[in-house]
């Protein structure tokens with residue numbers, strides 16, 4: 001299809017008001033989706049234990065439909081890549097909006113568990129994400145939704161998050177985790193309505209990191225852009241175990257961080273509409289559904305799509321004084337073909 005026809009096709013049928021066509025749209029999609037796929041590939045090949053793509057996390061895109069500023073669902077593509085090596089992948093979403101595109105893609109399978117914490121009700125976008133949506137067929141009980149109301153604060157959110165995610169990891173025993181860190185759940189977001197501070201948001205990231213599982217971290221929504229930059233900077237520090245100074249150093253964009261020029265911003269005096277009893281009901285409902293999962297599901301023998309091609313190179317031909325690019329460095333690190341070395345592994349997957 002010629003480029004012009006392709007745009008016309010999208011425009012007529014598949015792009016809503018919030019997904020405008022713009023110059024180099026396809027290249028934009030290639031860059032952010034390619035980043036997430038490559039992050040998964042690096043994790044699969046044990047080139048790193050945590051991979052970050054702050055440009056990714058476009059969780060609303062569907063297989064045949066762009067939605068909510070999301071054109072291609074990079075998270076789904078990254079998870080599919082992880083599934084080549086891992087029997088079970090856990091997806092966690094802390095964007096203020098429901099992670100509907102990812103949930104929909106894996107709604108009928110037990111190989112991916114999706115867990116989304118989001119605002120639900122008052123016709124808030126995208127309108128899905130009720131606690132009753134739990135997956136179907138083989139996927140029944142493998143979609144978890146935590147619908148929240150306006151103004152949730154750090155202590156309520158992190159307590160609920162830690163309780164649910166601990167139980168999910170214990171029950172589901174994922175081989176890898178994908179964490180979508182949408183920053184529109186922060187206080188003061190132009191489209192969001194939660195009241196999380198950057199520390200509260202980052203505490204969720206820190207908690208997930210402590211499971212020491214291969215971890216793919218992406219960005220997502222975020223509409224008060226200076227706070228998005230602050231949040232993902234702090235979270236990069238968390239993932240690198242590096243404490244960052246609160247004062248933002250001089251840079252080309254420093255004026256955006258006036259007047260305090262500080263990394264951390266406090267949350268606001270917003271009423272938390274999530275009562276203790278409401279949160280307790282949601283928590284009990286989720287834990288009850290988790291109890292329906294007897295044990296971590298195994299995977300039948302099946303054909304696994306091939307890895308992305310990494311070209312061979314001869315180490316002896318390299319000039320030792322030359323700088324080696326990332327791609328070449330990757331080739332230096334041999335993949336460990338061991339799929340899973342736990343004692344109680346019962347998965348049987350053909351990894352050829």
Ligand SMILES: [Zn+2]
Nearest residue numbers: 095097184221
């Ligand atoms: Zn969002």
